[in-house]
Amino acid sequence: GSPGTWSGMALRVSQCVFAAASVFAMFSAYGFSNYSAYFYMNFASVLQFLWSLPLACLDIFSLRNEKDLHAPDRLLLIVIIDWEIKEEKILQQKHYCRKLEKRI
Numbered sequence: 001g002s003p004g005t006w007s008g009m010a011l012r013v014s015q016c017v018f019a020a021a022s023v024f025a026m027f028s029a030y031g032f033s034n035y036s037a038y039f040y041m042n043f044a045s046v047l048q049f050l051w052s053l054p055l056a057c058l059d060i061f062s063l064r065n066e067k068d069l070h071a072p073d074r075l076l077l078i079v080i081i082d083w084e085i086k087e088e089k090i091l092q093q094k095h096y097c098r099k100l101e102k103r104i
Helices: 006-028 036-065 072-103
Strands: none
Touching (some): 006 036, 036 072
16 A cells, blocks of 8 residues: 555545544444543544545545655655554553453
8 A cells, every 4th residue: 555556545545434434433422531541542543534534635636646655755754654643543452451451
């Protein structure tokens, strides 16, 4: 899923769709705001959606206008922020699991 390719665009669009579905599922749950773990997981999903949507639009724009997105500075920015968002989601998942272990 390299930036500016059809597979990259498909992955970014699906990432946006699944992040939005995750946010909607958590918002629709009764009393989700009472649990801090849900709040942080929802926050991470919103961040992922807000990051993936512009990148999906950028992929669509580059494919439509045949632009190259493989400049080293652009790729470095995309990789660093993608890595940070994934790390945040992993840490939130660990935090959520720890809270569930305490309840059980």
